[in-house]
Amino acid sequence: MAYCQHQYKYMLDHCDEKNWEEVTRTQASVTSMWDALSDDPTKVPDLQRAKYAMGLGHPINREIEKKNAERLIVAIEGQENAADRERLAKSVNLMGEGPYADRLSKLY
Secondary structure, rough: HHHHHHHHHHHHHHHHHHHHHOOOOOHHHHHHHHHHHOOOOOOOOHHHHHHHOOOOOOOOOOOHHHHHHHHHHHHHHHHOOOHHHHHHHHHHHOOOOOOHHHHHHOOO
């Protein structure tokens, strides 16, 4: 998932160092993002919400409700670890022009 690319690299670096506490903490931040994209924890998240939040538009067959994409941004803003907030905000704000670009850019 593109929106977590910085987190995954960070985790891999800490795996190389065998820093499992940091890997576990960072994985929890990614999991919170995953959960924010889902209405039902037993189903795969709606990754189109992330696409919309990233500024890549609506899917061809429907429009994303802003309240659903908003949950992703709230999950990023709610990260306790500042470095996680920054990495996740940068990952979602790839285009720098999406509907949440201003809010996300304030996080880094």
